[in-house]
Amino acid sequence: MRYWLMKSEPDEASIDHALAAPDRTLPWTGVRNYQARNFMRDDMRIGDGVLFYHSSCAEPGIAGIAEVASGCYPDPTQFDPASPYHDPKSTREQPRWLLVDVRALQKTRLIPLPELRSHPALAGMQMLRRGNRLSITTVSADEWEFIVGRLAQGA
DNA sequence: GCCAACGTTGGC
């Protein structure tokens, strides 16, 4: 069992959107970075824990807990010329981009980015590293325990 | 809107 942090812009897909979706599950469309794709392809397993992070918004931070709900499969938006995620270099025979389904488990209180940075226990978090832009990053078991078991209380 | 940091592209 591994743990992940996945960024989403709440205007597009917030924790509330996920909780309101059928089976509380959203296809995680739009990943267009090879390292993030490879995490989904090579390392994610169904049932892995996910910290649902809101980015590019007024208050960025962790907004909920989720889980990986499917194996990876081609992201259909890459084939859609009308989609902002369209990739003309991708074909159905050889798709470049993959996604997994993510099932929301619970909304937490919003745990803001500055609060995450303030905890020495989280100093090594991949997403807190300087200049990090990856939309999917790894979370250690200790970091998961600290965030889910401590910071997320009082939701 | 600014800008630091990083990834990708493409000419050579």
Next chain:
DNA sequence: GCCAACGTTGGC
């Protein structure tokens, strides 16, 4: 393969 130019991310 190098690397400059360009595009994107994302916090502030």
